[in-house]
Amino acid sequence: MLTELGLDWGKTVVTAAALLAALLSSAPLPAQAVGADSGLDSRLSRSADGISAANGVLPALLENRLTMSLHGVEDPALLFYLQRGFRPAWTQQEKLHGLIEAVRTLDEHGLDAADFALERLRTEALYRFADLPPERQVERELLFTDTLARLLQQLRHGRLNPRTLYADWNFSAPARPLEQAARLAQVLEAPALNAAVQAQAPDLDLYRELQAALKHYRMLATWGDWPKVASGPTLRPDARDPRIAAVRARLAAEERALRALASNAPGSSATGEHPPAPANSRTTGLASLADTTDASHYDPVLVEAVRRFQQRAGLAVDAALGKQTVDALNISPAQRVAQLRVNLERLRWVAQDMQGDHMLVDLTGYRLRLHLGGQLAWSARIVVGKPTRKTPALLDSVQHLVLNPKWVVPPTILREDVVPGVVRNPDYLVKHRMQIVDRSGASVDAQHIDWKAARQHGLPYRVVQDSGADGSLGRIKFSLANPYAIYLHDTNAPSLFRRDTRALSSGCVRVEKPNELAVLLLDDPERWGPEALEQALATGKTRTLPVARQIPVLLHYASAGLDEQGRLQFRPDIYARDEALRVALDGVQR
Structure with a gap:
């Protein structure tokens, strides 16, 4: 300056x-x-x-x-x-x-x-x-x-x-x-x-929930670690195994802690030292966890306790005691404290961009939420980048919509998927309705390309997939303005939305119910209602439509967030970003 x-x-x-x-x-x-x-x-x-x-x-x-x-x-x-x-x-x-x-x-x-x-x-x-x-x-x-x-x-x-x-x-x-x-x-x-x-801290429900949980887990950390659960084969309801007793002891210990915290909440003790249990913590129905004649039996009471735990931990709520659930059970209160601190910091970074109308792409919660006029206007499931092809955290905006979009294959997918695919199967391009074009847009005959050499040295052409419902982008693309070729789009594999863990794409974000989102962003009921949009899609013609206004889009990464009921939920750190941030946060003072 x-x-x-x-x-x-x-x-x-x-x-x-x-x-x-x-x-x-x-x-x-x-x-x-x-x-x-x-x-x-x-x-x-x-x-x-x-x-x-x-x-x-x-x-x-x-x-x-x-x-x-x-x-x-x-x-x-x-x-x-x-x-x-x-x-x-x-x-x-x-x-x-x-x-x-x-x-x-x-x-x-x-x-x-x-x-x-x-x-x-x-x-x-x-x-x-x-x-x-x-x-x-x-x-x-x-x-x-x-x-x-x-x-x-x-x-x-x-x-x-x-x-x-x-x-x-x-x-x-x-x-x-x-x-x-x-x-x-x-x-x-x-x-x-x-x-x-x-009052300068973020005025967000999630921030307050994270603060309450931080207070809660700090108190739990002073009481020591949870009983550990040994690794082993997946255990399902009605199983009998010595490890079930450890799971029972682990959840019973948490039950006792929750009850103690609740009984010592402010207003119920002289000091008000202990915080109340978080609003999403449920101890009802857990009272009989320790009251069993067979601690190694995976009985219905324990099944319900495990389901509730899986919900809190952001896991598939299936009652299966597999590796992910056991790993989450073995996360100590002190580790949860560190996780909460990391996510409070992340939220401070982006809080000012969450004011006003915005679209929040919750990468670890696998959810897109459109906020308009201070209210949640629309929400849908999403699929995000797999750990080897991470979706970046970005601030962006939807520039326009493309109906029946063609797909220009990004360099990474071209190098790692398409070229090896053609080497393995010469019919790969035909099967996926792909064409090769040069810089001028002219078609190139795939038979004239040395694909083994291209695998080593790269392909000097673009590969374009024709539009269509069975194309990789589905029928609608929501174009963003970043330099990483990251955007939102429909999908030709809607069954993936039924999975609990949805870090499955090559980096872009696949959106469930894209027609509904398109109508909201076009914001023109007379010209672009649901029926008019469907008619335009049915023609099969590629068409670009401007959005009514450019609403900020936040692609946000956090390993703790709110579920659909507004309850705090821990999430798996799918891109392994927490530890580096924790080290930086605990590092040299600025």
Whole structure:
């Protein structure tokens, strides 16, 4: 930003009023506003942009400290003080204590108070502002303002910058410095500072559910680990096996913990120390888990308990005690705490893009949800990329619809599927209704291609599949605008939507009931109702239709989310992304 304004702190000094005026207007600074050693310790006069004069020793010291230190023009603290004429902001003790409380309770958001100098903040709050010499007043001002700025940044946008973790990250960037400075002022002017700080966290049901679960599992973690269940062959209802006793003990231990937490919920104990069990936790019907004469029998009571557990863990609710269910049973409360912290961070990254109308593509929940006017307008199952061909997390929008689309085979599928397929079976292209075209669009005879050489060195042509209901894209394509050839589309394999685990595609997102989504996005009942759309599809002709408006599409990855009943649900980490994020989140403080 300094370069854009034509400034070099090493050579020039900028008066605060002129600097702020330039920032607000996005215009170059006037020459008279910049001059070597132009006396930053002098008092500011009223400027043309309405900034009040800053009189007194402290404003001068603050101005000097901020403009002559390593703080840059982009620093929200500098802009905050520029906007208030360098008047002190932390003269009231209740403001200090409000900030200290906000830092102290950061763990409720899965964040770490160790990122902030909590003990130093507490020490500084012991002294009244008026009792400190000017230099100490400045130190305290900068300490508390910098703490508040970083605290708001973490609550609103996360502790980590996702752009440093993911090369393809393109969700909305955090607020610009002037907006951050304005938010600092807004929070400081609030009657209750801690409440104003807490209000900066995402205002989303999922965020609150994750917070409640975090509190719950932290308490469970203090009580030790669950009984472990050994691996082995899949066990089904009515089976008898020594491992069944371990499953019973594991779920009975969770039952006891849930009951203890519920009985010690706030309002039912003197301390209010223990949180209530999450709203989706059900202990009814589990009371007889331990009351059995044959602990190794997979009886109906245990079957229902396992089904409920599978629902909470985002697994196929089939009562089969296979590898996935056993692995989930062996996840400790401490591991769930780490998982919840990771997903709170992910949600902070994208929360601002979940405001207003949007389409949420829940990659791990295998669900697409269209939100219009603050309400869930439509929902459908989806199929996403398999672990070897991951669907990326992206912010995008539907550009247009294509009816009866042709499919240009992406490079990865061409290299890994089509070329090897032709080598194995010369009729592969005919079977899949595919044609080869050159750069000009002219057809190329497949018999004139050395397919074994193409397997080693690549194919210098495009492969296009004809349109049709049996084509890979089905009858409708929802075109997006990303550089990864990722889009939404119909499918020629609707039976896949009946599977519980649907990470099965080559990267694009297959949508159940695409006709319904198309009608909603076209938003033109007179011209494009369900019947008109079906008639256009029945012609078999490829046709491109503009959408009524470009609604944001969020392809979001998270290993915890809400199910269709609004209950918190853990999900398998299908792309194995949690651990790297957990390590980064627990890493060096910023």
